[in-house]
Amino acid sequence: SEKGAPEDLLFSYKGILCPAAFCNQETLQVLDSFEARSDDVILAAYPKNGTNWLDQVLHDLEITAAKYTEEEINERINITNELSVFPLLEFGDPEKFKRMKELPFRRIIITHLPPQVLPKSIFKSKAKILLLVRSPKDTAVSYFHFHNNMPTLPPFGSWDEYFAAFMHGKMSRGSYFDYLVEWNKHMDDENVMAITYEELKENLMLGLKKIADFFGYFLSEGEIQTVAEKSSFKAMKEKSSKTHGTFGKILFRKGIIGDWKNYFSEAQNKEMDRKFEECLAGTKLGEKIKY
Ligand code: A3P
Numbered sequence: 001s002e003k004g005a006p007e008d009l010l011f012s013y014k015g016i017l018c019p020a021a022f023c024n025q026e027t028l029q030v031l032d033s034f035e036a037r038s039d040d041v042i043l044a045a046y047p048k049n050g051t052n053w054l055d056q057v058l059h060d061l062e063i064t065a066a067k068y069t070e071e072e073i074n075e076r077i078n079i080t081n082e083l084s085v086f087p088l089l090e091f092g093d094p095e096k097f098k099r100m101k102e103l104p105f106r107r108i109i110i111t112h113l114p115p116q117v118l119p120k121s122i123f124k125s126k127a128k129i130l131l132l133v134r135s136p137k138d139t140a141v142s143y144f145h146f147h148n149n150m151p152t153l154p155p156f157g158s159w160d161e162y163f164a165a166f167m168h169g170k171m172s173r174g175s176y177f178d179y180l181v182e183w184n185k186h187m188d189d190e191n192v193m194a195i196t197y198e199e200l201k202e203n204l205m206l207g208l209k210k211i212a213d214f215f216g217y218f219l220s221e222g223e224i225q226t227v228a229e230k231s232s233f234k235a236m237k238e239k240s241s242k243t244h245g246t247f248g249k250i251l252f253r254k255g256i257i258g259d260w261k262n263y264f265s266e267a268q269n270k271e272m273d274r275k276f277e278e279c280l281a282g283t284k285l286g287e288k289i290k291y
Helices: 025-033 051-067 072-084 094-098 120-124 137-149 157-165 176-184 197-202 202-216 221-230 233-238 241-242 246-253 266-282 286-290
Strands: 010-013 014-020 041-045 108-113 126-132 192-195
Touching: 025 094, 041 051, 051 108, 051 126, 051 202, 051 233, 072 094, 094 246, 120 157, 120 233, 126 176, 126 202, 137 157, 137 176, 137 246, 157 266, 176 221, 176 286, 192 197, 192 202, 192 286, 197 202, 202 221, 221 233, 233 241, 241 246, 266 286
Parallel strands: 041 108, 041 126, 126 192
Antiparallel strands: 010 014
């Protein structure tokens, strides 16, 4: 497919490369004026860590806990569409932060930005932040396909070329490692909880219970079970053309743990282990991420 030159597809915001198709320089300039609310539900994740998965989960938990009727769900969707504020905090036009103030319900806010460039009000407000993390190896493989399949991102000629770029953070959203090093500084914040893609894959019910507890959603076992069933990879992939349009095919790729074994050479495996050790060994976040 035809793509623009890499320098047209990405631009730097405070040292982080952002996709020009979705992020707007002016929006980022006024991002600091965003006012968080203490009850905001915030999901932070590096790309390809399962953002869209948890996006659905969080909306379903919220809607179930708030006991919305079908009508209220539709109304919520209509208001959100009319105000055109979603999906990501850093996407859209600069007026969106004003419109976000008008949302008459608990807001679910998603971001790929690292904490040092997030609006200060997010941390001041004590809004709860769920940090979703995934093994660097599976993240790298997932992002390789995404870069090459998304018309809005610069492609890579080969896996090896891509691997080198990933190791040095020369890609959309910058370095995975820097991202986690920065978030690791917040692991003792009482309003931040980390959860891994892997633990959700291994025991989704348990993961969803942790998430529900964290955000203060009171749900029955049966209600959580329903949210879990709707958010299986199979269920989400089947509905993806409806929920995500043509983007769905690119997004719901394999949804498994360990696909990296089909891509990494022995040397790349060692290099990544070394880098991971250097950046995160012995830290709270480092201990959580297993692969
Ligand atoms: P793969 O490319 O390894 O398949 P994001 O939403 O942050 O862009 O992450 C996309 C990754 O999450 C993709 O990984 C995708 O398949 C996976 N994913 C999406 N929905 C999922 C689900 N319900 N269960 C498990 N993995 C899911």
